[in-house]
Amino acid sequence: MVRRTGRRPGNPDTREAILSAARSAFAEKGYDGASIRAIATGAGVDPALVHHYFGTKDKLFLETMNSPIDPVDIINEATDGDREEIGVRFVRAFLAMWDGPRGTAAVALLRSVVGTEWTTKLFREFIITQILRRAVPKLGLDEEQAHLRITLAASHLAGLALARYVIKVEPLASAPSETLVAAVGPAVQRYLTGDLPGVFPA
């Protein structure tokens, strides 16, 4: 039986297969490193079909990042409850996201963000508009303090993800997440609600 061209019989789940393959590829190689050809091969499909569904590589990437990244959940999950344990809940929700099914997308995002220019800019504005604007009111401080506090906490968590999920340095990579929650939680708590002498006037 000769390989036939044209429409495949049966289920049109191809689009999801491509998205899935794209997520894996972006997570492993980053935006630049992942080629459309590799993604197509991973999905068992012709490269042109990727363009047929998603247009350009940019759009594919954005589509890949669409639903899986929603920091709103994390923010809400962390800020519900008493104020004195925001840090611990924040770290716990953050790690749960990376360990969950949406984790590969997050790895892809982190890898790609550092790699190319436009993703960096995109991510920067994403942080400003999506994270800061939503998290600042929850703290109930003046804006200047809140911005620095939140970016400090976020940078800490970003570094943790970088070391644990991208670089995979031990023993951080295989430590139980609750261990990290106990270790990092208080530090995040201090950034968000604690006294920071020498940083803000008392």
Added chain:
Amino acid sequence: MVRRTGRRPGNPDTREAILSAARSAFAEKGYDGASIRAIATGAGVDPALVHHYFGTKDKLFLETMNSPIDPVDIINEATDGDREEIGVRFVRAFLAMWDGPRGTAAVALLRSVVGTEWTTKLFREFIITQILRRAVPKLGLDEEQAHLRITLAASHLAGLALARYVIKVEPLASAPSETLVAAVGPAVQRYLTGDLPGVFPA
């Protein structure tokens, strides 16, 4: 004995020019994003000359990373002095390195490390052999505790560098470094020498 005939090295500035251009390019674009042709153009030179001097792109990159990255200085600078202020001195030395002339190389390293596979592995082993092996004895704890403590502190600093120098998110990017020292120092101090209940048995 040295009967070297032929053209004498009348203009060896070119090699340095290429190295300098390479450092900038790698810092801006990362390993993959920086092309040999772009580096050559930046140095006002033919692409083939880059290969004449450095062989392959890998070797060029390694040469670029050679001298500028030496964490030994930071470790020594931080661990000289009383034990109760290691954290502050560590953060101060770390930020000074990124703000100094060797900073661009560090940015290049961070950008590239996240981008490609072999640089990630290279960096991971670099951390293990160069940083851990040197820093562990200074803490005077058992190895298991020391490894986790140091990687926690290092991941925090890496995240700080990522946010401040690569992604450039405000207000972190333009905050005075002493402000960050005051903010981050105590957290690092706690990771290195403080009590970590729930992490290690008391």
Added chain:
DNA sequence: CGTTGAGTTCAACACTTGATGAGTTTCCGG
């Protein structure tokens, strides 16, 4: 002088990348 050999350039190879447009096969509503 002529030879030497480092500094430098030119042109090209072999390859990969993202993207297109035409063509083929199947499905589904009328």
Added chain:
DNA sequence: CCGGAAACTCATCAAGTGTTGAACTCAACG
């Protein structure tokens, strides 16, 4: 059962990549 549309593939393009080898320039030596 027919015709349009969706799904799918093939061949191909124009750029850009790292790398190579031959050739040219030119200062220093014998």
